[in-house]
């Protein structure tokens with residue numbers, strides 16, 4: 510049962526047909542792991558907090574720099590030099606004091622135990638972390654919601670290979686290669702703030718549907734490509750790689 514404060518706080522969600530109070534109760538019981546407190550992690554953490562995901566943990570070992578502020582909208586000019594993870598937690602607590610949320614000022618690596626979480630948000634900006642998150646999410650049978658953005662383009666995908674063997678994993682579609690990767694980080698290639706805001710919002714939208722809605726057709730197994738120049742959003746059906754070293758053994 511939702512208390513009076515929560516009924517008021519989430520009033521505009523619980524009136525949605527098929528969401529109801531039951532949907533809100535499910536969100537409040539859900540444990541979210543957010544890896545990366547940057548351009549994607551800021552909107553993901555803020556929208557997760559606002560929606561009432563009950564338990565949130567944010568991983569990031571970086572500090573706020575002036576060049577982050579065009580997109581990492583939870584941070585203010587006078588907070589340069591602060592820990593991103595700690596700062597983001599503080600902002601989320603201001604937004605919603607009724608949920609539990611904590612920070613880890615650490616690099617996310619293979620040793621992290623993710624078994625306690627229900628939803629894993631990949632808001633990282635490097636492929637090494639994305640491969641580790643994919644491996645751990647598959648092994649622990651978790652829903653992994655990946656975002657990435659560069660210049661004026663963004664990508665979104667929901668990976669559920671550990672929960673359903675028909676679904677591909679991240680490494681099926683983006684296999685590791687020994688070739689030199691093209692420039693794929695914001696520092697070198699650039700990024701427009703609203704693109705990360707949009708992709709981060711879409712990540713939380715997918716999480717809300719996965720957890721709260723009954724009778725819902727998951728978008729796992731698709732890759733969404735957003736082009737900020739043309740405003741096209743392409744949905745590409747993905748196929749599993751049955752030789753994938755992560756999900757096919």
Ligand SMILES: [Zn+2]
Nearest residue numbers: 678681753756
């Ligand atoms: Zn795979």
